[in-house]
Amino acid sequence: MDIAVIGTSRKENENRRPIHPSHIANIPKQVREHLIFERGYGMPFGMSDDEIRFLTGNDLMDRKQLLRNLKAVLITKPVIEDFEEVGNGTMVWGWLHSVQQRYIAQLGIDKKLTLIAWENMYYESGRELIHTFSRNNELAGYCGVQHALEVVGLDGNFGPVRDAAIISFGSVSRGAIFSLRSHGINNITVYTQRPTSLVANQIPGITYHQFAENEFGGFDIIHLNGSRTPIIDELTSVDIIVNGILQNPVKPIILVNDDDIIRFQTSCLVIDVSCSKGMGFSFAYPTTFSNPIANIGNIQYYGVDHTPTLLWNSATWEISQVLLPYLESVVLEKENKVITDAIDIKNGKIMNQDILMYQNRSKVYPYKQLSDEKVSQ
Missing domain, CATH: 3.40.50.720 (NAD(P)-binding Rossmann-like Domain)
Incomplete structure (x- = not known):
């Protein structure tokens, strides 16, 4: 599966990226050749598009092209407009907060998206769950x-x-x-x-x-x-x-x-x-x-x-350190419990029951909302 890796953000002053450019060379070749980076992705870190192209074997693309044309998107802080722009059936992987945001959940249902939430990625250490x-x-x-x-x-x-x-x-x-x-x-x-x-x-x-x-x-x-x-x-x-x-x-x-x-x-x-x-x-x-x-x-x-964006370079490094071990599972579509448990919506079907409870939705597809209490637009 090819994945669009988005660098820029529509959220004000959001400068974190999902993969630190200095980590790209450490990603296994069979994985990084499926990564399509946004044009200019590495520039704030001193890495040119040519260097990223050499490492991945792929041309870099404009943000709009990536969101509209690729069926998987890795993006740090997507906003409503990003969900509106992606095509039907797209997988979106980032900080999504679809439990609190009714309209994002509704777009996920209507467009049959798969939403993998970073906020729900937990590693089971044996005695406790550790947030990745x-x-x-x-x-x-x-x-x-x-x-x-x-x-x-x-x-x-x-x-x-x-x-x-x-x-x-x-x-x-x-x-x-x-x-x-x-x-x-x-x-x-x-x-x-x-x-x-x-x-x-x-x-x-x-x-x-x-x-x-x-x-x-x-x-x-x-x-x-x-x-x-x-x-x-x-x-x-x-x-x-x-x-x-x-x-x-x-x-x-x-x-x-x-x-x-x-x-x-x-x-x-x-x-x-x-x-x-x-x-x-x-x-x-x-x-x-x-x-x-x-x-x-x-x-x-x-x-x-989104305060970590103040130290966006260090924050990107920390985010990247977390994501790198899971890239292979997502790109090569291998089963991984951490990823599976973090899926809020899968092909338009709600997997995270908190969405139904918080948004007071029906338990039956297409999950009609029963009231507007507590729900963020």
Whole structure:
């Protein structure tokens, strides 16, 4: 199967690519000869089209030609227009988010597309599932903090001492902690849904607390003596909140509601790295690099949802390192559990049941939508 490898993006300021040009020579010949790269793909990295043509044996093509003519597309961050442009029956492999975006799912159904979602690529290590893009997630936390602090003009090495709260303790949060510390912000508390004794790979010098849902649908901190206090009391007292939680779109966690906004009596920077509309914070929505901050009461809300593009070269390297082992399975159409489990839609048939649940669709093809609640257009 020939695959179009797209370099440019319709998403603003998105500069990451799926394959780092320096890795092309490492791809087995029988695989790379099926890769058709976008014209100019390697130029930002100092690699010419002639060099890529020599390595693959294929001429490079314009973006429009690739999307319209090839039946498989490897693209980092496709947007709705990309799904509209690809031909019927095309396979699209990238960060797709078709669970949250009804129109993308509908295009997948109507055009009988196959959608393979990077966000759903997990490797089974025996005892646990490991997200294959964990390094990119770490970079997201790192870059989100770096950019947000720059935009609002803060640094912990200068000015007053700052306190930070981190929601969850996965790869995103680890990256955020490294970035906060590099900027002199060291008074950091992590709030995780696990008991603190079960939090693996703890970073020395960080305070950890468990939080859990209460009977009223809010969230409390569970102290070691078993007592509980509302987590909102802690969040309203810090200078910086970083959200790194992996949300279940069918049952999202909301930690700060509209009624809580007035409780922030002093300025608080909320860095919503795991940004999804209406999740984590009632007012959450993706912001842009052009307008990264929304002022909501005393909250400075940062919701850029593709922060690793700030360090696009390093991010491309990390993405490429993940994808290279799976290229052969996709190109040569070999069975691979990681790829199979990441298929949201296959030839127009919904495989990921979360799409049906989140979008409130019928379970029967063509999966008509039953209501418009919670659904992003």
